[in-house]
Amino acid sequence: MFEGGIILSKKRAFLFMLPALAFVAVFLIFPAIWAIYIGLTNEALTGINALNHKFVWFDNFTKAFKDPWFLSSVQISFKFVFGSLVGQAGLGLLLALLLYNKKGILKELVSNIVIIAWIVPGVVVAYLWVAFLDKDFGLLNSILGVLGFDRVNWFHTLPVGVIIIFNTWRGTAFSMLLFMAALQSIPPSYLETAEVIGASGWRKFRDIIIPLIKPQILTDLILLTLWTFNVFTPFILTKGGPAHMTEILPIYTYRAAFMGTGRIGQGAAISTIILLINLTLAFIYLKMLKRK
Amino acid sequence: MFNQRTNLWHNFWIYMLLFTIVLFFILPMLWLVIAPFSSKASLAVKITLPSLNNFRGLFKNKVAMLAFKNSFIISFSSTIIVTITSMLAAYALSRTNFKWRSTLLYALLLFSTVVTGIAAMVPLFVLNLRLGLIDSYLSVIFVFIGGFLPVSIFIIKDFFDAIPKDYEEAAIVAGSTPSQGFFRIILPLSQQGMVVIALYIFMNTWGDFLIPFILLRNINKYPISVALYTFFSEEGLPLLGLLSAYSLLYSIPVVVLYIIINKKFGFGFHGGIKG
Amino acid sequence: MHEVVFEKVTKKFEKVVAVNKVSFQVNEGEFFTLLGPSGCGKTTILRLIAGLELPQSGNIYIKDKNVEKLSPKDRNVGMVFQNYALFPHMNVFDNIAYPLKIRKQSPEEIIRKVSEVAENLQTKELLSRKPNQISGGQQQRVALGRAMVQEPNVFLFDEPLSNLDAKLRIEARSFLKCLQKELQTAAIYVTHDQKEALAISDRIAILDKGVIMQIGTPREIYKNPENVFVAEFIGDPPMNLLDCSLKCDHNKTVLDFSQITLDISPIKDLVREKVNDGEAIIFGIRPEDITIEYEDISPNSIRGEIFMVETLGPETIIHVKIGDLILNVRDFSEPNLNMGETVWLKIDLNNVYIYKKEDGKIVI
Numbered sequence: 001m002f003e004g005g006i007i008l009s010k011k012r013a014f015l016f017m018l019p020a021l022a023f024v025a026v027f028l029i030f031p032a033i034w035a036i037y038i039g040l041t042n043e044a045l046t047g048i049n050a051l052n053h054k055f056v057w058f059d060n061f062t063k064a065f066k067d068p069w070f071l072s073s074v075q076i077s078f079k080f081v082f083g084s085l086v087g088q089a090g091l092g093l094l095l096a097l098l099l100y101n102k103k104g105i106l107k108e109l110v111s112n113i114v115i116i117a118w119i120v121p122g123v124v125v126a127y128l129w130v131a132f133l134d135k136d137f138g139l140l141n142s143i144l145g146v147l148g149f150d151r152v153n154w155f156h157t158l159p160v161g162v163i164i165i166f167n168t169w170r171g172t173a174f175s176m177l178l179f180m181a182a183l184q185s186i187p188p189s190y191l192e193t194a195e196v197i198g199a200s201g202w203r204k205f206r207d208i209i210i211p212l213i214k215p216q217i218l219t220d221l222i223l224l225t226l227w228t229f230n231v232f233t234p235f236i237l238t239k240g241g242p243a244h245m246t247e248i249l250p251i252y253t254y255r256a257a258f259m260g261t262g263r264i265g266q267g268a269a270i271s272t273i274i275l276l277i278n279l280t281l282a283f284i285y286l287k288m289l290k291r292k
Numbered sequence: 293m294f295n296q297r298t299n300l301w302h303n304f305w306i307y308m309l310l311f312t313i314v315l316f317f318i319l320p321m322l323w324l325v326i327a328p329f330s331s332k333a334s335l336a337v338k339i340t341l342p343s344l345n346n347f348r349g350l351f352k353n354k355v356a357m358l359a360f361k362n363s364f365i366i367s368f369s370s371t372i373i374v375t376i377t378s379m380l381a382a383y384a385l386s387r388t389n390f391k392w393r394s395t396l397l398y399a400l401l402l403f404s405t406v407v408t409g410i411a412a413m414v415p416l417f418v419l420n421l422r423l424g425l426i427d428s429y430l431s432v433i434f435v436f437i438g439g440f441l442p443v444s445i446f447i448i449k450d451f452f453d454a455i456p457k458d459y460e461e462a463a464i465v466a467g468s469t470p471s472q473g474f475f476r477i478i479l480p481l482s483q484q485g486m487v488v489i490a491l492y493i494f495m496n497t498w499g500d501f502l503i504p505f506i507l508l509r510n511i512n513k514y515p516i517s518v519a520l521y522t523f524f525s526e527e528g529l530p531l532l533g534l535l536s537a538y539s540l541l542y543s544i545p546v547v548v549l550y551i552i553i554n555k556k557f558g559f560g561f562h563g564g565i566k567g
Numbered sequence: 568m569h570e571v572v573f574e575k576v577t578k579k580f581e582k583v584v585a586v587n588k589v590s591f592q593v594n595e596g597e598f599f600t601l602l603g604p605s606g607c608g609k610t611t612i613l614r615l616i617a618g619l620e621l622p623q624s625g626n627i628y629i630k631d632k633n634v635e636k637l638s639p640k641d642r643n644v645g646m647v648f649q650n651y652a653l654f655p656h657m658n659v660f661d662n663i664a665y666p667l668k669i670r671k672q673s674p675e676e677i678i679r680k681v682s683e684v685a686e687n688l689q690t691k692e693l694l695s696r697k698p699n700q701i702s703g704g705q706q707q708r709v710a711l712g713r714a715m716v717q718e719p720n721v722f723l724f725d726e727p728l729s730n731l732d733a734k735l736r737i738e739a740r741s742f743l744k745c746l747q748k749e750l751q752t753a754a755i756y757v758t759h760d761q762k763e764a765l766a767i768s769d770r771i772a773i774l775d776k777g778v779i780m781q782i783g784t785p786r787e788i789y790k791n792p793e794n795v796f797v798a799e800f801i802g803d804p805p806m807n808l809l810d811c812s813l814k815c816d817h818n819k820t821v822l823d824f825s826q827i828t829l830d831i832s833p834i835k836d837l838v839r840e841k842v843n844d845g846e847a848i849i850f851g852i853r854p855e856d857i858t859i860e861y862e863d864i865s866p867n868s869i870r871g872e873i874f875m876v877e878t879l880g881p882e883t884i885i886h887v888k889i890g891d892l893i894l895n896v897r898d899f900s901e902p903n904l905n906m907g908e909t910v911w912l913k914i915d916l917n918n919v920y921i922y923k924k925e926d927g928k929i930v931i
Contacts, residue, residue: 187650187652189648189649189650189652190652190654192619192646192648192652193646193648193652193713194665195618195619195638195639195640196617196618196619196639196640196644196645196646197640197665197666197669197713197717198639198640198643198666198669198670198717199640199665199669200640200669203669207654207665208654211654211656212655212656
């Protein structure tokens with residue numbers, strides 16, 4: 001089964017891999033499996049159940065599915081993920097097309113600005129948007145004021161919209177880079193041929209570009225779905241409010257597990273559900289990779 | 293798409309769109325570069341007399357400065373340990389062949405993609421609680437290591453695979469031991485890979501919020517991400533001047549790192565990591 | 568009416584002048600080739616005609632219409648790229664039909680035209696396949712079909728045969744030439760292979776570093792190369808070119824190669840018209856215009872030693888060493904020769920070329 005080579009003997013190779021595998025086993029694999037176990041108990045951080053928990057089997061799961069807050073957070077997550085997908089993939093593709101074949105300062109400037117929005121730490125980005133959208137002092141409202149519009153409390157008026165736009169702003173860079181690479185990989189002669197044949201810009205986009213970058217589009221969508229579904233940063237922006245209106249699943253999970261009575265069993269059950277969703281998405285992604 | 297076309301109308305719309313998009317990205321950033329230097333900072337973007345008072349106040353704040361130290365400790369430790377362990381593991385995986393090698397690699401990658409902070413939030417907390425690591429740097433560092441190892445191994449293994457085995461074989465014939473081969477030959481040749489990994493991990497751990505948020509209780513242990521959140525959420529009026537300066541200083545290291553990478557590697561870097 | 572007129576066109580890429588005040592005309596139905604080494608500007612010229620590049624100065628006319636401000640779609644040219652650029656996600660039928668779809672023709676028209684073209688090119692059985700399922704030669708014909716179906720004003724071919732293997736290339740090039748003659752559409756063909764150019768062109772323009780060196784029919788170019796560049800480029804094996812200087816005294820006019828001399832008195836009048844005594848010149852003679860003799864029987868033959876012999880079927884190429892110089896000779900008598908053997912080379916003075924050293928232009 002295990003062939004050592006001249007370069008590394010069996011024993012040595014195993015030793016080399018040990019530290020890494022140990023860390024991964026303890027801090028990555030074990031927690032994943034343990035989540036399922038805890039989810040089946042009624043363990044808690046405080047109270048009687050902290051000392052003496054027992055198995056409640058699928059109680060936590062059914063309680064979760066019956067909890068209106070859980071269901072609403074799933075719904076909100078859906079809207080959030082969908083909106084972010086459209087925003088990031090759409091804006092990313094648009095940018096890649098606009099910057100296609102352009103060189104020099106313009107391309108550098110635009111792409112760097114978009115990338116910096118991605119690089120700046122999430123906590124800072126959250127507060128940038130808090131400041132930007134503030135009802136009384138925020139820059140957006142100031143500009144609107146100058147243009148003659150009323151000031152708006154964005155967090156109250158468009159709560160899910162706010163986190164979607166926030167997440168789009170933050171994450172577009174990845175899609176943009178992916179699509180820029182995809183466009184680069186199309187041999188110029190294809191587009192030049194189409195040009196000589198007489199195809200307009202729209203036709204070139206529809207008939208040649210889109211079909212040829214389909215794999216990247218799909219990859220982008222799946223990865224984005226996976227990441228957006230698991231992102232926690234909106235918590236810093238809205239804490240899930242106002243009134244639970246931006247409580248995406250990650251925030252709901254945190255609340256259920258750590259706030260209030262700290263019912264870990266409950267939190268673990270929800271974690272397990274999230275794990276399963278992630279797993280499904282990951283499998284779809286791997287299937288697509290295999291097809292390439 | 294042929295920018296030689298003197299099609300003004302076409303170009304006009306392209307530039308209009310680009311301008312709007314750039315505006316969308318720049319406007320929220322303005323606060324970050326203006327507020328720290330303003331003497332009367334608020335959430336507004338107002339040009340006032342420039343002053344460095346915010347920074348002075350910031351440097352006097354013990355907790356804030358402590359958080360800087362914490363962030364560095366956590367990010368550096370994670371980076372170094374992951375780099376070392378991933379290189380050893382990747383070397384073993386690159387130079388030996390066994391039936392389940394690719395399955396192992398893909399399983400690792402799968403786990404690290406699926407087991408996100410959110411999905412593992414609860415068990416990680418309980419695990420560290422039981423290990424007595426809650427509120428210790430180690431809990432955060434270990435979790436980061438577990439999370440970033442798979443990707444790092446994947447990337448470094450690629451680099452190693454690209455180095456022909458001939459070098460090590462020649463060294464062995466000349467009398468060296470495998471460890472010597474690793475340290476004297478492979479390591480120097482993989483500097484680029486090491487840099488890639490190190491930067492990736494550092495930049496990701498520097499900005500992480502969730503893990504330290506869950507695993508640390510003592511404000512003196514908080515890295516900047518959590519400290520910043522705590523300051524902003526305190527009762528009473530947050531000192532926006534200090535906080536904006538703090539945010540700016542927090543962002544600078546990663547932005548600078550990005551600029552350096554961009555100069556050296558170009559955009560290929562990002563494609564390589566994610567693709 | 569000329570099909571295509573290229574008038575004093577200059578194209579620069581940043582500081583590099585790729586095409587330098589080039590002018591030429593292509594006649595109706597003509598197969599016109601742009602020939603030259605890589606980097607000479609021939610592909611750039613093709614792209615300028617297609618509209619993929621814009622010139623800095625000069626005029627381009629297609630069928631008497633001034634086109635250099637028009638975009639490619641308004642010029643109606645049919646272009647075939649070196650890598651064929653067949654859209655990989657469309658099958659052969661859709662690839663060929665694409666220009667018609669763009670022009671919004673009816674489905675019946677499209678089917679009719681594509682079938683006609685496919686019939687013509689013997690690709691009817693391939694219509695439902697994808698480009699990666701057909702061979703290189705078939706791909707080339709499909710690319711051709713896609714250009715044909717447009718009924719273009721002129722065909723533009725950018726080294727369309729260079730991706731085919733040698734045997735296929737020869738078949739494909741005859742096929743291409745016959746097709747072009749049948750369609751009676753002018754074609755501008757780019758290649759770096761001089762044999763190919765000589766084989767299929769009606770006229771050839773030879774380019775070097777963005778400048779036209781000579782335009783003419785294949786025979787004209789072969790027989791009368793106007794400068795050293797063309798003389799060297801055309802011909803396989805290439806023309807022998809040697810540096811020398813003219814030496815005149817009362818009786819004889821002689822070419823001085825420092826190690827040997829060649830008496831050119833029979834043609835001295837032609838030469839002395841344009842060349843002064845002592846001037847540096849380049850002497851050219853094609854390998855087939857030298858005869859090998861085994862004894863010193865001809866007046867003014869040069870003695871040398873056989874250095875290498877290449878027996879290529881009916882043709883033998885003999886490399887003869889004369890001091891430091893080497894002359895290549897082409898012989899069809901299938902001689903038996905040995906290395907090191909001494910021979911005498913008789914030069915046919917009626918087929919000699921003399922070029923001035925400083926500017927490479929021809930004297931005779």
